[in-house]
Amino acid sequence: MITKEMTLDALFNPSSIAIIGATPDAKRIGGRPLAYLQKHDYQGSIYPINPNYDQIAGLKCYSGIAEVGETIELAVISLPRDLVLDEFKKCAENGVQSVIIFSAGFAEVDDEGRRIQEEMTAIAKKHNVRVLGPNCLGMFNVNKGVYATFSIIIGDQTPLKGKIGFVSQSGAFGSHVFTLAKQKQIGFSHFIATGNESDVDVADCIAYLAQDKSTKVIACYIEGAKDGNKLIHAFKLAADNNKPVVVLKVGTTNVGKQAALSHTGSLVGSDDVYNAIFEQFGVYRASTIEEFIGVAYACTELPIPKGDRVAVFTVSGGVGIMLADQLSEQSLSVLETPQVVQEKLKEILPIAGVKNPIDTTAQINSIPTLLEDFMDIVLSTGLYDSAIAFFSIHRIES
Template sequence: MQQANLNALFDPKSIAIIGASPDDQKIGGRPLSYLQKYGYEGVIYPINPKYEEMNGLKCFPDIQAVKAEIDLAIIALPKSVVLDTFKKCVDQKVRSVIIFSAGFAEIDEEGKQLQDEISRLAKQNHVSVLGPNCLGMFNVSKGVYGTFSTIIEDEKPLLSNIGFVSQSGAFGSHVFTLARQHHIGFSYFVATGNECDVDVADCIQFLAQDPGTDVIACYIEGTKDGDKLIEALKLARKNGKPVIALKVGRTNVGMKAALSHTGSLVGADEVFDTVFKQYGVYRAETIEEFLDVTYAASKLPFQKGNKVAVFTVSGGVGIMLADQLSANGLTLPETPEPVKQKLREILPIAGVQNPIDTTAQISYMPTLLEDFMDSVLSSGEFDSTVIFLGFAGLKLDSLADRITTLKAMKERYKDIPQIVVTINSKESRKMFSDAGLCVIDDPSRAVTVSKALHFFANRAEPDHEETYLPVKEDVFGSSTLLTEYGSKRILKQYAIPITEEKLARTAEEAIQFATEIGYPIVLKGMSPQILHKTDKGLVVLNLIDREAVRIEFKKLQKIIEETDGAEFEGVLVQEMLRKDSVEMVVGSKKDPIFGQIVMVGMGGIYIELLKDVSMRKAPVSTTEAEKMIQELQASAILQSYRGKPPYDVEELSHLISQFSHFIVAHEEKLLEVDLNPVMVFEKGHGIKVADGLMTLEKQVIHS
């Protein structure tokens, strides 16, 4: 039902314009004008009680006077009559509605209540609603222009394979205008406004299934439903459609601004970053990068490896490209010796290393560029290429020959993306576009594009290996905070390896447990009210006999009993871990939008000092967990070096996966979990969780 109504919204066979006007300068007049001017082939029903005829069409006094099925109704009326008008659309079984009108949740509480009622009615009656407070949408291939924007009043939009969705109409208009200046078109343009029903995730999902869309670009301020957004991103990746996102709200100031603008939940930016990486979304930092990467992804194949061949008319630019490509994780392999020899035969003065300097002779030898490119790319040693042509884009008299060469190379080496760099005029951009070539004005921007294409080539779906844990009924009890003892006792039930330990209520019990575990031992004072045990002197290491245990037990008990509001739970008697190990931390936090997020980093104090952390939306497989570890700057510490054996990354990966499934299994109850430190021993000797804390939700409401 939802997909059918999204089809009715984005590809309607009939459109009613409520508040239509014959004046194409009015909000109700523009969509009518655009639909007629740009070739919409469906049925249009202008609705305005002041007219019997409008622009050669019969005009209706009311939506209820239309005795035909209506796929889409556009409401271009004052806020005060929108709700009643929408109710009439519902009664008429209209399948989708666009509401231009502003003054709803973005303004005040009264507006929010009106919007909430529209949302309720939309969901109850299965009507797809775009808006309110939105610029609308257009579908270029079908001539559907449900918008009042002036960005298309002078010129019909260009058609391409790029679908663009924006939570801001003004931002969308700005990007659209820049794109047109660069001769870039779209399949769809959607501005979602207040998102009372159809949101950015719905649009991504629709575009992921649209045969005319190969690339999805989106401007995002926030989302109310993290799981829905993830499902849409998964679908886009499954269908091989790259998603480029410009997500604002990195800073607290930006987050507040985004919240006031859209009413969406903005969420922690690092979690959005994590979700984007995990589900193959390229995150752009600037409008320029957003447009460049979107455009390149629509024109070029994704490079399978990171080996780049650079052709340049400038040795200096070649060096700069080499530096910047290398800094972005790409390599410039040396030109193979037989190829070098061939290049020297063609042009003795050429620079035949990589970057390959064709010199200014390229202007005087018509076949030089093709001969050089063909010789190098036919070697099979390169995955992509950047071709710097200086200001060739301004020399229209010779540009046609360059384009003919580049087009031939594109056809001959279909799997190798070719990024052309030259200064352009409006005419040269069109020439490159008509030839299906990707052209960028600046070498550094070409490097960013190359990095993005490599990112897309490696955004394969993760494996589906899963770790299944036994379901436990209620392992938490009524507490909202669990001590180390309580936390680890729960983890043990889920086969997560913890230190050997027992909780003693008396000194005699502590001595008995120490004897059973074996000296040396560790004592830790347990109180739910004292989280940081070390700060209060509640951890004693390396105790080697009965008397030391007795003395230290009493000291720990006294510290807790003398701390205001602290409850003495007991003293944890724990094995002393003496084997060589690396301390890591594995933890989780419940994000209000995306749910349980699992993380790994260096243990002890280093996680706070270095901020070296890798995160994922839980759950993750063991393979994905290993990727998380490899992303850490400190991951080299776990590897073999200077004769030392490597540490047990395999078991640490297994723990992260197990733990991620545990936190998802108890999504509602767990607020935050911190396993710190996790002791990682030498390879083959496993791991042990030496300390841990769980913070629980105060109240769990079961539906």
């Protein structure tokens, strides 16, 4: 039987949450998770932990984790670094199943921080506690109303529900992607920032999302992997479950690799090795943030092509050439239309470009069914696995 510890459900879909360092000030890091959980109607139990308060936001406030006396699936620690280790020990000793550590100042900063982080990792393994962080923005599960994060990107609005599970090794980058996606009315099923990855890493998150029913596409920002075999297993699991994975992998240069190491301690290997792994498991590697968001969203709305043959329909010969170049650069086939098809298209519009790319010219404006007729003739051959159509907008009326 699969347990909650194995599937990370206690972390990403907890039925009870304790907030260590909770505060009634919703603008402070310790106050935001509580405010978010209440605002978005989280259905589980919430336990604020802070010895300075008897009550916060209408909830009983406990002086310590041991005082709660109930099963706690997730504890969020929002404290200065020097207080984190003791509180983490108390969580482990009191049966907390998973912990998110917002606090920074660990392995990404100095040797003392690394020592503390390594000690927490050892405690976590001994007590079977799963840990997200430290030095992380946290996570949220939109469908379940779980907001274990101090990020301000949520703001006053309820995040849009979507089918993209997003995991990022950078909280700030993840926030930027979330904001851009929201501007385009693109929602997420999950948002996960992994921080220093003392335990749960990007591979664990991909594997979890690969089995999550509310997630159709997995989008990842990756600086590097500490366990290459685990990452490969996660990609394989996603492929086996027909979950497209879109990756924005950075740290391709020596300067970038050093930056990644100092950022979250990620080990960045050969870019050629990453590319080979991506290709083996059908992982799409984006080059820009816009491409990253666009491809992930497209995968939620469109079926995955069964092959590499693309038919291009355009009103502009110039754009057709540009698309043909880009498709060829991505090792896709812009297969020329058969002679019999070319003849049929010419019968409809003698001045059309009919070889692929297929150029309907500006006549599409005067012949309403032109594009539909062309697409029916070309695609009915069964020679193409997907089609791209380009239209230009000459005027937008207010």
